[in-house]
Amino acid sequence: MGFGTSLSHARPLQLSSSLYGEALSSSSSSSLFMGGPFAASVPFTLTGNKLHFRKLVVVSKRISGLEEAMRIQRQKELREKRTFRRRIPLRRGRVSPRLPVPDHIPKPPYxxxxxxxxxxxxxxxxxxxxxxxxxxxxxxxxxxxxxxxTLVRPSVTTNEIDKAVHQMIIEAGAYPSPLGYGGFPKSVCTSVNECMCHGIPDSRQLQDGDIINIDVTVYFNGYHGDTSKTFLCGNVTDGLKRLVRVTEECMERGIACCKDGASFKKIGKRISEHAEKFGFGVVERFVGHGVGTVFHSEPVILHHRNDKSGHMVEGQTFTIEPILTIGSTECITWSDNWTTVTADGFPAAQFEHTILITRTGAEVLTKY
Structure with missing residues (x-):
């Protein structure tokens, strides 16, 4: 996609001037910056019987509206990045013991x-x-x-969110799929600010202005349901709100191209096109996956441009879960082997749905 029509040149937007002679007063100069390029005579001085004129020369450069919009956007992004750098980097908090699951609840084989x-x-x-x-x-x-x-607000700990999620899942007779998967110690993933994914709930309190992705998977009657969303905590900056909004839109565009017989590579193409319009990066390391009786299976769903072969099949279920970043898409995994953060410390956002492929499209099974 993109803008097909060319933008016409507007009135002069950039002005440079040279002033000869004595400086003009603000009242006499203000009326000169109107209309197109010009050279004008301005107030004079009288020495004896001779008039001495001072000349103001204004040179204008015409630039397109698109160029100006891009310049303004770049300046805004730089301001936003400086703001993000001032936030306190994530630090590992205290991780409480693993929560118990009643014996009567069926458990996944892993x-x-x-x-x-x-x-x-x-x-x-x-x-x-x-x-x-x-x-x-x-x-x-x-x-x-x-x-x-609904629990996301300043001063709440991610551990408190984990406890609430755990309790709701087991009360429904289901098992929290992340708990014990590859040794993961908690029932939900909570990824704050620069954490791309797989954040472990701990004693850290959410701060005003944070964003947090909560990734929930349940194992119920022998099947896994997998979904995640990035939430705003308190007063979040416009730049972060835009990152979160565009990430959700990217997921939706990826879903929109899915149907029986469609190629998997269309998903990454659609997501990348939309992310690039806003200057965001698409993380390549983490992917979507088949989900059902098995937590993670083929097909691998790439969210960036790719040449992956294969086509979707009616009755198939898998996740689409893009991660977008403001800065670098490179990442660092902490020593806990799970928590993965952006290499440059800039924020990341993620959204995820499990979808079912139908003959004419895709049905979202994890609607919020």
């Missing part, structure tokens, strides 16, 4: 090991019964995420 499971080659394609169970798991995940978002 809990038998603390090793990170390999990506399954099994595509998640469902019959009518499987689709019904997927919808139930995803609907629960969406309700839990919506509830978690």
């Amino acid at each position: 809990l038998s090991s603390t090793s990170l499971p390999e990506l399954s080659s099994e595509h998640q394609i469902h019959d009518s019964e499987g689709i019904s169970r997927m919808k139930a798991a995803c609907e629960l995940a969406a309700r839990v995420l919506d509830y978690a978002g």
Whole structure:
């Protein structure tokens, strides 16, 4: 996409001037900066019987409206980045012990090991019964995420959010999928500011102006429902609000191109096109994935431009979950082997839905 029509040149927008002779007073000079380029005679002085004129020469340069808009946008982005740099970098807080899950709740098979499971080659394609169970798991995940978002406010700790999410999931008879997955110690991921993803809930209090991604996955009746959203905490800057808004729009554009027979590479193309219009980077390291009876499986969903082969199939379920950054898309993973932050410390945002491929499009199973 883009702007197909050319922009006409507007009135002069940049002025440079040279002043000869004595300086003009503000009252006499103010009326000269109107209209196009000119050279004008201005008030004079009288020495004896001779008049001495002072000349003001104004030279204008005509630039397009698009060039001016781009210049203003670049200046605004620089101001925003300077603001972001002043925020206190994330620091690891205290991580409380793992929360218990009642024995009667069915548990996913990966809990038998603390090793990170390999990506399954099994595509998640469902019959009518499987689709019904997927919808139930995803609907629960969406309700839990919506509830978690109501807890976001300054002074609340991410550990408190984890406890509330854990309790709601087990009360519904489901298992919090992240808990124990590859040794992950909590029931939800909470990624604040420059944390791209996989943030571990801890004792850190949310601050006014933070953004936080909450990633909820539940295991219910043998199926995983997976979703995430970036929430605003208190008074958030316009620049951060734009990052969050555009990230959600990128996810929606990725979903909009999905249907039976569509190529997977269209998703990354649509997301990249929209992110680039706003100057945001698309993280390549983290991807979407098949989800269903297995937490993470093929197909791998790339959110950036790519040449990935393969096509979508009716009845298939997978996630689309782009991460956008204001600065670099490079990342650093902390020593806990989970928490991943942007290399330059600038904020990142993420949104995620689980979708079902239909003959004519895609059904979002994890609506907020």
